[in-house]
Amino acid sequence: MAAIIAITNQKGGVGKTTTASSLLDGLHQRGARVLGVDLDPQGSLGFCLGLDIENCATIYDVLKGHRNIRDVILSSECGDILPSNILLSAAELEFNRPGREFLLKNALDEIQDEYDYIIIDTPPALNVLTVNAYVAADGLVVPMAPEILSLLGVSQIRETIDTVRRCYNSRLRVLGIVLNKYNQRLTLNRDVLDMTEQIAQQLETQVFQSKIRTGVAVAEAPAHGESVLSYAPTSHPARDFRLLINEILKQYAFVTDEVY
Numbered sequence: 569m570a571a572i573i574a575i576t577n578q579k580g581g582v583g584k585t586t587t588a589s590s591l592l593d594g595l596h597q598r599g600a601r602v603l604g605v606d607l608d609p610q611g612s613l614g615f616c617l618g619l620d621i622e623n624c625a626t627i628y629d630v631l632k633g634h635r636n637i638r639d640v641i642l643s644s645e646c647g648d649i650l651p652s653n654i655l656l657s658a659a660e661l662e663f664n665r666p667g668r669e670f671l672l673k674n675a676l677d678e679i680q681d682e683y684d685y686i687i688i689d690t691p692p693a694l695n696v697l698t699v700n701a702y703v704a705a706d707g708l709v710v711p712m713a714p715e716i717l718s719l720l721g722v723s724q725i726r727e728t729i730d731t732v733r734r735c736y737n738s739r740l741r742v743l744g745i746v747l748n749k750y751n752q753r754l755t756l757n758r759d760v761l762d763m764t765e766q767i768a769q770q771l772e773t774q775v776f777q778s779k780i781r782t783g784v785a786v787a788e789a790p791a792h793g794e795s796v797l798s799y800a801p802t803s804h805p806a807r808d809f810r811l812l813i814n815e816i817l818k819q820y821a822f823v824t825d826e827v828y
Contacts, residue, residue, distance in 0.1 A: 570683040571820050572676065573743070574705040577712055579721025580692035583748035585612040586786055586796065587711045588689040590809040593646040593795035600684040602647035607656070607672070607701055608691040614651035617644045618793025621653045628655045631663065631671045637678055646795055660695050669736055672700040694728050702732040707743040709816070712764065714747055714757040723767050742773035743819050746812060750779035778812040780805050
């Protein structure tokens, strides 16, 4: 049965898609069977990995019941992808029937045994799509940028997590908060790290030891349809993401001594 990890923060621009694509690629490179699920109507995950998201069936068709999930999954260099596009933006209005919180979980139940890891890239909002991700997942990774507004976004997801745990998914846990675009030489970055530690305690989790450093390769990789791990494997961000994967694997009891 797959470990299902949702990458979440209601604040945009904090590196959710970069984190999702890096986890997918890193796990795929280690031989794991991986599936990326794009729940963002912007379709960034599929686009960044080189897929033509405008001319294919998507997760929207699956959640609407129009297509079988196996018929929608596409292959990429980083593993399998369940793509998304702008059609998914209608979800809040269209998915209004009882049980709508379980649409994604029910779809993934059909294929969960076919993968080792399923990584869900969520939208920058606390809406029905985000709740679906939380209901389906067993772990959350919360990326944030070292800035005050990003910190506010992290603090505001606690209520949603508590509601999902109480009503839909008691096994949900926050694996940790990961700081993207981190520069330890900047005073603001160090100050935000201290405040993030406090929020992590409120979420009963940790701030990952692996901080993702800034690097031009992160911005360049999507233009080449690759994750930063494939595009610039020796860059600082790629090295940091590999260490982050080690931390995540240890929480799933897959302890590894492999360090890059």
